[in-house]
Amino acid sequence: MKSLINEIAPAPSHIARAHFDAMLGFETDCWDTHASLAAGADDFILVDVRSPALFQSGHIAGAINIPHGKMTERRMGEYPDGKTFVVYCAGPHCNGANKAACRLAALGLPVKLMIGGITGWLDEGFNLETPNA
Numbered sequence: 001m002k003s004l005i006n007e008i009a010p011a012p013s014h015i016a017r018a019h020f021d022a023m024l025g026f027e028t029d030c031w032d033t034h035a036s037l038a039a040g041a042d043d044f045i046l047v048d049v050r051s052p053a054l055f056q057s058g059h060i061a062g063a064i065n066i067p068h069g070k071m072t073e074r075r076m077g078e079y080p081d082g083k084t085f086v087v088y089c090a091g092p093h094c095n096g097a098n099k100a101a102c103r104l105a106a107l108g109l110p111v112k113l114m115i116g117g118i119t120g121w122l123d124e125g126f127n128l129e130t131p132n133a
Contacts, residue, residue, distance in 0.1 A: 026101075027113045028086060030120045037062050044084040046114075049100040058128035060088070060121060068100035073107055084110045091119025 011019065033046065037060075046063040048055050055065035066075065068087075079085075085104050089096035097113045104111040116123065 025112075027115050030114060030116050030124045030126065033060075033086060033114050034121075034124065034126050043082070044086050044112075045079055047085055047087045047100065049087050049089050049096045050094075050118075054090070056131060058118070058130045060118075060126075061129040063088075066100075068096055068103055071100060071103040071107070076104065076107055076109060084112060086112050086114050088114040088117045088121075091117035093119075 010016065036044065037046070046060060048059045048063040048065045049068045050059075050065070051067060052065055055063075059065065076085075087097045087100040087104070089100075092115075094117060097117060101111045101113050114120075118128070121128070
């Protein structure tokens with residue numbers, strides 16, 4: 001008996017490889033972001049795209065806060081060339097990071113979405129920074 005999984009056959013391996021390679025060009029995860037921050041990597045800028053109030057209530061240490069609606073050519077031009085912007089929002093129930101990624105890509109800037117957002121970060125057991133903590 002065929003399972004529901006194989007009701008539609010898996011893609012051929014070369015097509016699957018291209019698909020998953022492409023996905024990794026668009027996204028990173030909380031673990032890789034955390035490890036990169038801990039190692040002191042300086043080839044990316046971590047951007048929390050939530051509201052300033054939510055940012056103040058807790059954010060990833062090292063992140064800057066730029067809500068997606070504030071991502072203008074002039075504002076983003078303040079950052080050095082050659083950096084990848086890694087954007088995150090509240091989590092899987094929020095599309096703010098997707099909107100930010102669209103804006104940054106439209107400005108011609110390299111961008112990746114950190115899948116999971118704050119929810120994923122906390123699920124991994126990582127801490128948030130708060131100004132008064």
